[in-house]
Amino acid sequence: MRLIEIAENELGGHQNQDIAAEIPVPEGWAVIPPDMAIPETFPFVRITVKNQRVTSMVAGTMPPEPEPTPPEPTADDILNAILGVTE
Amino acid sequence: MNDRVSNHPGRWVLTPVTGQSNTYDFTRADDPTVAGTPLNKASLLTDATAAVINALSGSTPDTPNDALNSLASALDTLGITNNAKIEITTYTGAGGGYSTNYKSLTFSIKPRFVIWAYPGSNSQWYGEGGNTGLTWVYPYVIGPSYSDGGKNFYMIFDYIENTKTLRWRMHAPSGTGSVSSSQWSIWNEDVSGKTYTVIAIGVK
Numbered sequence: 001m002r003l004i005e006i007a008e009n010e011l012g013g014h015q016n017q018d019i020a021a022e023i024p025v026p027e028g029w030a031v032i033p034p035d036m037a038i039p040e041t042f043p044f045v046r047i048t049v050k051n052q053r054v055t056s057m058v059a060g061t062m063p064p065e066p067e068p069t070p071p072e073p074t075a076d077d078i079l080n081a082i083l084g085v086t087e
Numbered sequence: 088m089n090d091r092v093s094n095h096p097g098r099w100v101l102t103p104v105t106g107q108s109n110t111y112d113f114t115r116a117d118d119p120t121v122a123g124t125p126l127n128k129a130s131l132l133t134d135a136t137a138a139v140i141n142a143l144s145g146s147t148p149d150t151p152n153d154a155l156n157s158l159a160s161a162l163d164t165l166g167i168t169n170n171a172k173i174e175i176t177t178y179t180g181a182g183g184g185y186s187t188n189y190k191s192l193t194f195s196i197k198p199r200f201v202i203w204a205y206p207g208s209n210s211q212w213y214g215e216g217g218n219t220g221l222t223w224v225y226p227y228v229i230g231p232s233y234s235d236g237g238k239n240f241y242m243i244f245d246y247i248e249n250t251k252t253l254r255w256r257m258h259a260p261s262g263t264g265s266v267s268s269s270q271w272s273i274w275n276e277d278v279s280g281k282t283y284t285v286i287a288i289g290v291k
């Protein structure tokens with residue numbers, strides 16, 4: 001069974017879980033019917049829920065790719081910056 | 088073991104012992120078609136079997152009852168009598184930055200040992216191998232809330248037995264500072280769109 005948390009996080013994503021066993025649907029979560037189409041943006045989707053069961057699911061907005069993190073400056077870089085060395 | 092099969096079950100010949108009053112030799116006269124397995128040391132508890140049980144339990148059984156008792160104790164010590172189960176579940180990362188809200192998974196069994204496994208890097212274990220493309224494993228033994236202690240940032244695990252729910256989140260007692268949202272999602276095992284597999288070993 002596939003489960004989704006009804007509340008979304010600040011990026012519009014939903015916590016979710018796929019498990020073979022039948023488990024009680026946790027509070028605040030809903031079960032996704034097995035025949036429901038899952039948008040490619042999952043888990044960034046907009047859902048409607050009735051009685052802890054998802055009744056509709058449409059694509060949401062994927063968060064932007066994070067910008068690459070610049071490499072940490074080396075000790076030489078720091079020293080050169082202090083000394084004003086450009087090379 | 089085999090039962091004895093005979094044409095005249097329970098038939099015996101009694102022969103008086105010469106010179107001894109009221110004393111008889113019993114001889115089977117049941118005409119067996121299958122002799123059956125005799126009840127003796129070789130069929131009930133051999134020395135070799137007793138030695139094997141001794142190796143497991145630390146005591147040498149004298150009787151089959153002792154042997155069964157020793158085996159039950161040994162299995163209990165090993166935890167096998169708890170009928171261990173394995174359950175696998177997956178989830179797709181939803182990203183997100185620092186939050187005091189927990190991520191959570193619910194199981195049908197009561198997990199006692201949990202392993203996170205997924206391909207590639209982007210693990211909470213930053214710095215342990217880099218982008219090797221290998222399967223990362225994050226083991227967690229169910230118990231009191233866990234942290235690696237002593238650091239500004241650490242993982243908190245929390246388990247709720249009655250709902251069989253495991254929760255976790257990264258904790259930042261000194262604030263989130265310059266940590267990016269994407270870094271938080273790595274630490275929280277919740278990178279957007281990434282499929283995580285979680286293997287739980289537990290009991291019913």
